[in-house]
Amino acid sequence: MAAISENTVVTITYDLSVTDENQQKVLVESAEADAPMVFIFGLSGLPEEFERQLDGKNAGDSFSFSLTPEQAYGEYDQQAVVEIPKEVFLIDGKLDEEMLQPGNFLPMADNEGNHMQAKVVSIGDTNVQMDFNHPLAGMVMHFDGKVESVRPATAEELDHGHVHGEGGHHH
Template identity: 45%
Template sequence: MNINSNTVVSITYELHTTTPEGQQVFVEKANEENPLVFLFGVGMMLPKFEEHLQGLKAGDEYSFELSPAEGYGEIDPAAHVDLPIDMFKEAGGDLPSVGDVIPLQDNQGNHFRAGVTGVHEEYISVDLNHPMAGKNLIFSGKILTVREATAEELSHGHAHGADGHSGH
């Protein structure tokens, strides 16, 4: 069976990015013991990632590179904000440190993460860009399984494991 909309795909992958000097940097991987399993064609994955996998079948290997525009976008210099330090003090616990990734929520209740770039007397500076923004994403791996999604998976909008029986 080939990968198409409404199929459940199980894959291995390695993800690398490149430094400005062209050196590849390892980011993460999924192996055969702990594969990435997802419902294809429902918007859970990057569109260009899925485009490169469409039509492949179990046993096929793949390797491709996504530009920043095809991945998580270019770095937006305006996506840096200063948050009042009081909002962190009111939450209790320790103040974040430079390099920490902190959970935030906007006025509409949307959750996201931000990287702390500065800790000052009256405010905390954060970068709201995705950590992979501005980076080329280099993927390689193998298609392990492809199967039709179950009616329950389609109604839930996500895969219930490689066999269709894992889940919630």
């Protein structure tokens, strides 16, 4: 039986809670058996400490650990909340009012073409305030879950950098 290590395909189920301002744990995400998280260990893009906590575990093993902001997505950065001119959001000269709602996440690109997600904070007369922080920035994250399966990644998966087949990418 394969243990979680570099270049293995890992399938996990989990509950993710964060600590709110009242120091209470609040459930923010669940990956259940019918829609588990599947990734290639070492190529996932997940926080390094997240992978380190799973390293060496086998199918059937449970896990429970917490990540500080420093170990995960960093502290909340007020500098990442920026004003963008409203005309940037025009499509064929019109503003998509449904898309441009506070709380919505929109795909954005910077001047170098790097893609990222940003959250609409507020809409003014001439500008839109956007938050480019990761949604979990500044939060202590608590994971409780189970390793469902572990298998070696195929050469094709390693070449493409993502999982194929069930729970992964289909070409």
